[in-house]
Amino acid sequence: MIELRTPGEIDAMRAAGAVVADMHAAVHALAAPGVRLSELDAVARQVLADAGATSPFLGYAPLQSTPPFPGVLCLSVNDVALHGIPTAQELEDGDLLSVDAGATLDGWVGDAARTYPIGTPRPEDVQLVETTERALAAGIAAAVVGNKIGDISAAIGAVGRAGGCGINTDQGGHGVGRSMHEAPSVPNEGRAGRGLPLRAGLVIAIEPWFLAGGSDDYRVDADGWTLRSADGSRAAHVEHTVAVTADGPRILTAPR
Template structure:
């Protein structure tokens, strides 16, 4: 069921989104060669604790066959596109790190992600991040009343395909509210003018994730979570929680 939010509810979600933005900023500041992924997860836990918020990621298990997620952030390195588990892996100079974070505050959820190089950046990685970021901006710009979900999807894919990226629609954006995942599904490729109509008060996570190799396929590790590009190419993932309003798209996952 698709729910529309009141202005007061959007303000509450904005508070949760600010916690997410703080988490991402803190993890980015702490990420460096030699730092373990578990240490970054601890940094994010500290931000949640200081804000009096909890994690919608921790213990999340969408399927009975999926083990509960053990961290408060997803930390995806290089060819890992989504859902990377915070392990004892140490970051290396030149790694590409995607951080996906969520926070629940006063019953409302925020969800966002960033991708950035660790240490010395590779030009190809910077190009991939730039393409993915521009796709996110294009998707957000399409999130206006009168459009449809397909308009967001088509805008994202137009940027990604022009950049030579692989795009998969199995995982994508989604509604956000009292829970982390709600209707509607917002795929990263689709046909303009199709899908659920966008109305003021709809809140969605828009999250392009692209594969640098140009192929759309992925594989999932034995842990049931870690999603990698099938060809071993690097991946990028960026995301904001966005409200559709009569005044235009409103990003809810930025710092206050």
């Protein structure tokens, strides 16, 4: 069931989204060559604790066959596109890091992701991140009353394909509210003018993730979580929680 949120509920979701933004700021400040992924997860846990928030990621297990997720962040490095586990792996100069963070505050969820180089950036990584961020901006711009979900998906996909990226629609955006994953699904490629009409009060996570090699294929590691490009090419993932309002899209996970 798709639920529309009141202006007051959207304000409450913005409070949760601000915590997510704080998590990203703290992680970005720490991320550097030699830092372990587990250290990034620890600093994000402290931000949650300081805010009186909890993590919708920690212990998440969508299927009985999936082990509970062990961190409060998904930390995906290089060819890992999504759901990377915060292990003791050390970041290296030239790595590409995707950080997906969520927070639950007063029963409402915020969810956002960023990708950035570690240390010395590779030009091709900068281009991939810029393409993915442009796709996110295009998707957000399409999240207006009167459009449809397909308009968001088509806007994202057009930017990704023009940039030569691989796009897979098995994983994508989604509704956000009292839980992290709600209806509707928001694919990263689609046909304009198709799908659910966008109404004021709809809150969705818009989250393009692109594969630099151009292939849409991926594989999942034996841990049941880590999703990698099938061809070993690098990946980028960016995301905001966005409310559709009568005044246009409102980004709930923007920095304070």
